[in-house]
Amino acid sequence: MAAAESDRTTVLRGHVAEAAAELRARGLGLELDQDPTAIDRWLDLRAVELMRSCTIPLEYVDEPIVAGPYTYDMTSCLEHVVTIEELSYGDTGFMLACPGPLMSGVTVGALGDTSQRKGYYERVAGREPTWTFFGLTEPRKGSAATELEATLVPEGDGYRLSGTKRYVGNAAFAQLGVVFCRRAPGPLGIEAVLLDTDEPGFNAEPIPTVGLRGARISHITLDDVRVEPEQILGFKTLKSTRRGLVGAIRTLQRFRPVLTGTALGLARAVLDHVQEQRPGITGTDRLRLEELRDRVAAVRQRNYQVASAIDAGRVRADHIAGVKTRAAELAEGCTLLAADLLGPGSLVTDPWLNKAYRDARAFEFMEGTGHIQRLAVFQGVYKGTFLKD
Numbered sequence: 001m002a003a004a005e006s007d008r009t010t011v012l013r014g015h016v017a018e019a020a021a022e023l024r025a026r027g028l029g030l031e032l033d034q035d036p037t038a039i040d041r042w043l044d045l046r047a048v049e050l051m052r053s054c055t056i057p058l059e060y061v062d063e064p065i066v067a068g069p070y071t072y073d074m075t076s077c078l079e080h081v082v083t084i085e086e087l088s089y090g091d092t093g094f095m096l097a098c099p100g101p102l103m104s105g106v107t108v109g110a111l112g113d114t115s116q117r118k119g120y121y122e123r124v125a126g127r128e129p130t131w132t133f134f135g136l137t138e139p140r141k142g143s144a145a146t147e148l149e150a151t152l153v154p155e156g157d158g159y160r161l162s163g164t165k166r167y168v169g170n171a172a173f174a175q176l177g178v179v180f181c182r183r184a185p186g187p188l189g190i191e192a193v194l195l196d197t198d199e200p201g202f203n204a205e206p207i208p209t210v211g212l213r214g215a216r217i218s219h220i221t222l223d224d225v226r227v228e229p230e231q232i233l234g235f236k237t238l239k240s241t242r243r244g245l246v247g248a249i250r251t252l253q254r255f256r257p258v259l260t261g262t263a264l265g266l267a268r269a270v271l272d273h274v275q276e277q278r279p280g281i282t283g284t285d286r287l288r289l290e291e292l293r294d295r296v297a298a299v300r301q302r303n304y305q306v307a308s309a310i311d312a313g314r315v316r317a318d319h320i321a322g323v324k325t326r327a328a329e330l331a332e333g334c335t336l337l338a339a340d341l342l343g344p345g346s347l348v349t350d351p352w353l354n355k356a357y358r359d360a361r362a363f364e365f366m367e368g369t370g371h372i373q374r375l376a377v378f379q380g381v382y383k384g385t386f387l388k389d
């Protein structure tokens with residue numbers, strides 16, 4: 001835990017917290033909830049600056065994030081978690097609507113060869129804000145992602161890509177992203193392809209949603225999109241068995257603690273909102289509030305341990321799944337408690353709480369549903385590893 005509480009981490013948290021406070025003070029989460037394209041009006045904010053460079057290695061960034069004596073690129077899982085958790089406290093939807101690498105950057109980092117990484121990072125770190133997407137989920141192939149059906153068919157010295165993707169964040173607004181598709185049968189026939197959204201045959205439409213509207217989830221149609229071998233991540237440097245599926249798994253495992261931080265940031269914001277609305281809260285109500293605060297703090301500490309372990313090369317699927325499940329439950333639980341303590345009418349009269357209540361329901365599904373996470377926890381319990389570090 002010492003590493004998790006280092007001065008470097010504390011300084012980063014303070015720096016990001018200032019950017020998050022600006023989102024709250026200006027009520028930008030509610031603005032984006034009304035109109036998710038409103039992010040285009042706020043591109044000069046510090047929160048956007050942080051998201052634009054978050055996880056891009058320093059060598060590609062002209063003006064890196066500097067706070068106190070430290071320079072950050074958030075390629076460390078722990079620093080990524082701290083950044084996203086604080087920004088989510090500011091507003092989860094706003095944070096997800098920002099330009100930057102988000103999940104696709106992790107896949108490119110995990111699988112891309114030198115030239116693919118250079119091309120991707122230079123573009124995303126460039127002067128123009130660039131939105132990206134991570135296209136894995138398909139209609140009827142969400143949890144069963146290894147059965148995905150988008151297909152790469154050989155054509156001349158390249159391929160044609162066809163299929164559909166669903167619930168993909170920012171896809172309808174992005175300039176480039178990663179699409180997972182099938183070059184051969186079976187899980188090991190999956191590839192990850194870097195795609196420009198202006199390629200002929202690529203089409204993406206936003207999906208209307210009730211909650212977390214800033215995520216701007218989209219439906220993608222791929223109709224005979226031309227793919228060159230150089231667009232297949234790791235095509236020249238990795239064996240086919242070390243490419244697509246491995247990239248998806250590594251991205252999800254690296255990103256789940258980040259999503260855990262996202263849920264915990266929202267949970268903390270909800271508890272603080274209750275405190276602000278009822279500053280004199282006492283008795284049982286206060287105890288209920290404090291109990292949830294303690295549980296959020298405990299899962300947060302556990303998540304830092306999980307993220308620090310990933311940074312140290314110890315990737316434990318059962319531990320990662322455990323914190324993700326708990327954080328998603330807690331985010332929902334905090335909104336339920338808030339509605340109880342502020343009165344059932346608060347969900348109608350308090351627009352901020354109404355939005356938080358809707359947003360919190362997304363975490364159950366993002367990056368693997370609660371059932372899928374519980375299966376991973378069960379495997380850890382069954383093997384006797386879950387309670388061991």
Ligand SMILES: Cc1cc2nc3c(=O)[nH]c(=O)nc-3n(C[C@H](O)[C@H](O)[C@H](O)COP(=O)(O)OP(=O)(O)OC[C@H]3O[C@@H](n4cnc5c(N)ncnc54)[C@H](O)[C@@H]3O)c2cc1C
Pocket residue numbers: 133134135136137138140141142143144166167168169212215217362365366367368369370371372
């Ligand atoms: C806000 C948001 C943003 C998202 N962003 C992205 C993105 O950027 N890119 C992307 O690719 N996807 C994204 N997704 C999609 C997300 O990853 C999927 O929703 C998730 O994987 C579940 O898939 P599904 O919705 O098809 O549900 P299903 O897989 O159809 O699941 C339906 C229900 O069945 C249960 N179930 C399924 N399989 C099993 C099983 N084996 N055992 C027990 N229960 C099971 C599930 O737990 C769930 O309750 C996003 C989703 C949301 C809500």
